Amino acid sequence: xxxxxxxxxxxxxxxxxxxxxxxxxxxxxxxxxxxxxxxxxxxxxxxxxxxxxxxxxxxxxxxxxxxxxxxxxxxxxxxxxxxxxxxxxxxxxxxxxxxxxxxxxxxxxxxxxxxxxxxxxxxxxxxxxxxxxxxxxxxxxxxxxxxxxxxxxxxxxxxxxxxxxxxxxxxxxxxxxxxxxxxxxxxxxxxxxxxxxxxxxxxxxxxxxxxxxxxxxxxxxxxxxxxxxxxxx
Amino acid sequence: xxxxxxxxxxxxxxxxxxxxxxxxxxxxxxxxxxxxxxxxxxxxxxxxxxxxxxxxxxxxxxxxxxxxxxxxxxxxxxxxxxxxxxxxxxxxxxxxxxxxxxxxxxxxxxxxxxxxxxxxxxxxxxxxxxxxxxxxxxxxxxxxxxxxxxxxxxxxxxxxxxxxxxxxxxxxxxxxxxxxxxxxxxxxxxxxxxxxxxxxxxxxxxxxxxxxxxxxxxxxxxxxxxxxxxxxxxxxxxxxxxxxxxxxxxxxxxxxxxxxxxxxxxxxxxxxxxxxxxxxxxxxxxxxxxxxxxxxxxxxxxxxxxxxxxxxxxxxxxxxxxxxxxxxxxxxxxxxxxxxxxxxxxxxxxxxxxxxxxxxxxxxxxxxxxxxxxxxxxxxxxxxxxxxxxxxxxxxxxxxxxxxxxxxxxxxxxxxxxxxxxxxxxxxxxxxxxxxxxxxxxxxxxxxxxxxxxxxxxxxxxxxxxxxxxxxxxxxxxxxxxxxxxxxxxxxxxxxxxxxxxxxxxxxxxxxxxxxxxxxxxxxxxxxxxxxxxxxxxxxxxxxxxxxxxxxxxxxxxxxxxxxxxxxxxxxxxxxxxxxxxxxxxxxxxxxxxxxxxxxxxxxxxxxxxxxxxxxxxxxxxxxxxxx
Numbered sequence: 023x024x025x026x027x028x029x030x031x032x033x034x035x036x037x038x039x040x041x042x043x044x045x046x047x048x049x050x051x052x053x054x055x056x057x058x059x060x061x062x063x064x065x066x067x068x069x070x071x072x073x074x075x076x077x078x079x080x081x082x083x084x085x086x087x088x089x090x091x092x093x094x095x096x097x098x099x100x101x102x103x104x105x106x107x108x109x110x111x112x113x114x115x116x117x118x119x120x121x122x123x124x125x126x127x128x129x130x131x132x133x134x135x136x137x138x139x140x141x142x143x144x145x146x147x148x149x150x151x152x153x154x155x156x157x158x159x160x161x162x163x164x165x166x167x168x169x170x171x172x173x174x175x176x177x178x179x180x181x182x183x184x185x186x187x188x189x190x191x192x193x194x195x196x197x198x199x200x201x202x203x204x205x206x207x208x209x210x211x212x213x214x215x216x217x218x219x220x221x222x223x224x225x226x227x228x229x230x231x232x233x234x235x236x237x238x239x240x241x242x243x244x245x246x247x248x249x250x251x252x253x254x255x
Numbered sequence: 256x257x258x259x260x261x262x263x264x265x266x267x268x269x270x271x272x273x274x275x276x277x278x279x280x281x282x283x284x285x286x287x288x289x290x291x292x293x294x295x296x297x298x299x300x301x302x303x304x305x306x307x308x309x310x311x312x313x314x315x316x317x318x319x320x321x322x323x324x325x326x327x328x329x330x331x332x333x334x335x336x337x338x339x340x341x342x343x344x345x346x347x348x349x350x351x352x353x354x355x356x357x358x359x360x361x362x363x364x365x366x367x368x369x370x371x372x373x374x375x376x377x378x379x380x381x382x383x384x385x386x387x388x389x390x391x392x393x394x395x396x397x398x399x400x401x402x403x404x405x406x407x408x409x410x411x412x413x414x415x416x417x418x419x420x421x422x423x424x425x426x427x428x429x430x431x432x433x434x435x436x437x438x439x440x441x442x443x444x445x446x447x448x449x450x451x452x453x454x455x456x457x458x459x460x461x462x463x464x465x466x467x468x469x470x471x472x473x474x475x476x477x478x479x480x481x482x483x484x485x486x487x488x489x490x491x492x493x494x495x496x497x498x499x500x501x502x503x504x505x506x507x508x509x510x511x512x513x514x515x516x517x518x519x520x521x522x523x524x525x526x527x528x529x530x531x532x533x534x535x536x537x538x539x540x541x542x543x544x545x546x547x548x549x550x551x552x553x554x555x556x557x558x559x560x561x562x563x564x565x566x567x568x569x570x571x572x573x574x575x576x577x578x579x580x581x582x583x584x585x586x587x588x589x590x591x592x593x594x595x596x597x598x599x600x601x602x603x604x605x606x607x608x609x610x611x612x613x614x615x616x617x618x619x620x621x622x623x624x625x626x627x628x629x630x631x632x633x634x635x636x637x638x639x640x641x642x643x644x645x646x647x648x649x650x651x652x653x654x655x656x657x658x659x660x661x662x663x664x665x666x667x668x669x670x671x672x673x674x675x676x677x678x679x680x681x682x683x684x685x686x687x688x689x690x691x692x693x694x695x696x697x698x699x700x701x702x703x704x705x706x707x708x709x710x711x712x713x714x715x716x717x718x719x720x721x722x723x724x725x726x727x728x729x730x731x732x733x734x735x736x737x738x739x740x741x742x743x744x745x746x747x748x749x750x751x752x753x754x755x756x757x758x759x760x761x762x763x764x765x766x767x768x769x770x771x772x773x774x775x776x777x778x779x780x781x782x783x784x785x786x787x788x789x790x791x792x793x794x795x796x797x798x799x800x801x802x803x804x805x806x807x808x809x810x811x812x813x814x815x816x817x818x819x820x821x822x823x824x825x826x827x828x829x830x831x832x833x834x835x836x837x838x839x840x841x842x843x844x845x846x847x848x849x850x851x852x853x854x855x856x857x858x859x860x861x862x863x864x865x866x867x868x869x870x871x872x873x874x875x876x877x878x879x880x881x882x883x
Binding site: 091092093096097102104108110111112113117118120121122124168169 | 439444
């Protein structure tokens with residue numbers, strides 16, 4: 023469904039991604055694990071076109087989307103949920119959803135305002151509240167809901183559990199499982215291993231811009247050495 | 256009592272027209288972050304096109320209003336063309352280059368308007384159906400002014416509905432906050448930007464078209480309105496439409512009543528109100544404070560280098576050449592050489608502020624003009640000689656810079672730069688309006704140097720001495736501890752505060768230094784020309800200084816000096832062959848920005864700095880790895 027092939031990305035002179043290759047199959051939840059600064063966010067931004075790779079290719083289905091502007095990548099079916107949420111603080115919940123709304127896409131689950139409110143009932147109760155007046159957890163729900171309104175085929179979630187209370191993290195995990203049931207493909211960047219292991223089918227580990235490990239989630243959990251080397255702080 | 260009511264109504268009518276233009280500028284800035292200098296030109300085009308359409312279309316109400324609407328639409332289309340052909344290429348360019356490009360448009364439009372419609376004032380017809388007047392408390396009041404009073408709130412309401420009740424408006428408000436995210440959600444921002452620009456231009460065009468029955472259409476409308484509009488937008492808060500409306504009402508009422516009490520200093524009253532608002536609300540009535548600006552990732556300027564002995568010898572050689580030069584030139588060229596030197600000092604003073612202080616000014620001519628008038632007033636009213644005249648120039652420039660700088664350094668980036676422009680316009684207005692003292696438009700004549708420097712050669716040496724010492728001092732200041740503090744504040748205001756630098760005060764001093772040396776240039780210029788005019792403080796002179804700085808390169812201290820030399824020499828020779836220096840300069844500015852959107856220096860680095868890539872790609876180590 024989504025594939026990166028030997029992707030290199032630079033910020034100025036700094037080499038952030040050094041030949042990242044990975045694949046996410048239809049209907050899978052894949053975790054991209056790694057420490058701070060390992061290149062997780064850059065990987066997702068490169069897929070989204072927010073950063074242009076210096077070389078390599080990104081494919082969505084049979085289409086190559088490398089180097090396209092972000093809006094075309096979004097319209098091709100990639101949904102992006104940024105790490106810092108980037109809620110429009112001056113817009114209400116419903117207006118935030120409206121910005122995300124796109125026409126239905128063939129072969130992808132279709133989302134309406136009512137359906138995303140069903141997924142996140144807390145949002146339904148504050149539909150006219152301004153984005154800037156919401157808590158971190160509520161904003162996290164809104165940013166996912168906003169992306170769903172674009173009816174994506176693949177959704178990129180950048181550290182959805184970061185900075186959230188444990189009870190909200192649990193809700194997030196339930197929501198992601200729900201998305202998987204709906205048939206959505208998810209690429210998830212995370213540092214929180216328990217959260218990931220609850221929702222992901224497979225995992226990649228990235229360190230210093232290089233993929234160091236790839237395998238099913240349950241196999242990774244059985245390798246304390248690998249976890250120790252690449253993930254423990 | 257009745258009279259005051261009528262006066263208040265007059266104020267409201269003017270407020271509407273100001274609001275139309277200001278709201279357009281504010282909307283455009285909110286989304287694209289471009290300060291569109293050409294917005295005043297769009298307003299002027301609206302008026303001219305409406306004038307022509309009224310004559311072409313059949314007479315009567317339908318034809319008249321079709322002409323007004325048609326003019327606004329035409330300006331909207333012109334806006335679309337400008338956005339698509341020019342601005343779209345330069346959204347990523349540094350702010351000042353965008354500004355230069357839009358100023359290039361100002362020059363082009365100004366010259367084209369002169370070519371098409373000529374220099375005379377054009378009187379449009381009055382609006383059919385609104386020609387008469389109504390009695391208000393026994394005073395006659397023009398019906399058209401009532402229409403204007405209604406138009407402002409109507410447009411305000413229409414814009415509110417557009418921005419809060421349509422998908423387009425929601426997208427625009429979202430883009431104002433976070434453009435990139437809007438794009439990542441599947442919205443084609445490029446078209447969103449174009450549509451916003453069209454709306455803003457349409458409003459400016461409409462603002463110009465409805466002026467037709469109110470004032471004669473003339474070719475100075477563009478710069479007249481742009482300064483007022485900048486004031487309105489800064490006072491109201493950039494990006495706030497309601498703020499623009501409130502500020503337009505406030506300022507127009509102030510003008511309406513101020514003209515009764517102090518007919519000669521209405522613009523100074525505007526300035527006082529603006530100052531008062533900005534002391535209490537630095538981001539305007541309804542604006543929001545912006546966070547500290549972040550440098551984009553991966554971009555950093557090389558620090559200024561203390562150049563060695565070789566550079567010193569080079570400077571001495573240039574100085575020696577400059578000392579010998581006049582003996583080889585005819586008298587006419589000695590005067591031009593003086594002008595080049597004065598321009599170099601003027602540009603270097605602005606360059607100091609921009610390069611070392613990181614502060615841009617759109618109104619540096621204020622201090623040049625104050626310097627020139629300082630000298631001229633001292634000569635005219637106190638019959639002093641050249642020495643004391645120059646001292647008076649420095650004194651007046653210093654006073655202006657201390658006063659204006661106090662306010663400008665409280666704001667940052669574009670806000671601060673717009674304020675500098677507003678102050679320069681105030682200086683211009685005072686020089687222009689205060690007829691009894693400054694001679695108004697006629698200027699002050701007979702400002703000749705004293706006997707000891709009355710020959711062109713002697714005056715050249717005086718100029719050379721003052722300029723050389725000033726340039727040396729400017730350079731010395733940049734490398735003094737004060738210069739380091741100023742640069743620290745430029746690179747990171749927060750970190751500088753954290754290590755105990757009073758950034759605002761350091762910037763204020765930097766601002767004053769820049770104004771001081773600009774005044775020195777102005778003083779020298781007054782004696783060189785033997786006369787002074789309000790034009791010395793006008794927007795084109797401010798832009799001249801910006802162009803010289805940017806032409807030479809803003810990243811070095813000597814850049815502005817080189818830029819001034821190139822620019823002045825070009826101006827002299829181009830002027831000899833054509834009357835359309837403005838048009839040519841405008842096209843050159845636009846072309847420069849399109850060809851080198853990262854600046855000339857950025858272009859050279861990108862073109863010839865390729866070798867760095869080789870080591871980058873070797874082992875995938877981050878850049879820091881090279882040191883190992």
